[in-house]
Amino acid sequence: MLYRAFCNYQLVQLFGKRYENGITNSQLGVPIILTVGDESNPRSTVEEVYNQINKDLDEANVLLVDYKKPNNSHLDLxxxxxxxARVALTQGNWSIAAEYANKARNGKTLMSMAEYASGFNDYNNKEWMWGSHVNEVQTQSFGNFGAYMSRNFSSTVIRSCPKAINSKLYNMIPESDVRSTIFDKTGKHVALELPSNFSKFPYTSQKFLAVSTGDSRCDIPYMRGC
Structure with a gap:
């Protein structure tokens, strides 16, 4: 039911108009499917979809008490x-969002500045609460997150069009802010030893790093306790 809540939450934001707090959200959302079958289900209203999402989340918050997951690719309390908390934010329920965010992060510790700048590629990171691990038997080419979002894998999109931050936004980040460490103002990324055929533009990001220029594996974060 937790996966169902997550999926419905993503789908209703893509295919329905946004949820507006304080009104009856009668605009069409997505079908609510609770049983396996091939029936053609009509679209439910956005309000109905969020009601089902919260029902599933509330049940999961009871059933997962004391469950110990084997690793961060699994779901837990x-x-x-x-x-x-995320759903409550979307619905404008601020007090519920704050309550559950505090519950979720209780006992979690933050990364050091060095860990923060190390590549966001290890699902064992102490801040991560949920993520996907890409292991060595999975594709090492263009099907991975790292093939499109990393700074160092040798794919056409990364070599020619690396991800960058707007310079005005970057200049608003104080040097003492750890987020400043994941961008290179020069774009040269000297520490990464990028090959000569990589385009080097100012203000490019090095938040996500793949295993190497020839190996696109990069674990994917879905939720952090920060």
Whole structure:
């Protein structure tokens, strides 16, 4: 039910008009499917979809108490609490969002500045609450997150059009802010030793790093406790 809540939450934001707090959200959302079958289900209203999402989340927040997950690719109580907070934010329920965000992050510690700048590519990171691990038997080419979002994998899109931040926004980040460490104002990324055929533009990001220029594996974060 937690996966269902997550999926419906993503879908209703894509295919329905946004949720507006304080009104009856009668605009069409997505079908609510609770059983396996091939029936043609009509679209439910956005309000109905969010009601089902919250029903699933509330049940998950009870059923997952004391469950110990084997690794961060699995869901647990923290993830249920975190998703409850995200949904509450979307619905404008600020007090519920704050309550469940605090529950989800309770006991979690933040990364050091060095860890923050290390590549966002390890799902064992102490801040991560939920993520996907890409192991060595999975594709090492263009099907991975790192093939499009990293700074160092040798794909055409990364070599020619690396991700960058707007310079005006970058200049608003104080040097003492750890987020300043994941962008290179020069774009040369000297520490990464990028090959000569990589385009080097100012203000490019190095937040996500793949295993190497020839290996696009990069674990994917879905939720952090920060």
């Amino acid at each position: 923290r993830v249920a609490q975190g998703l409850k």
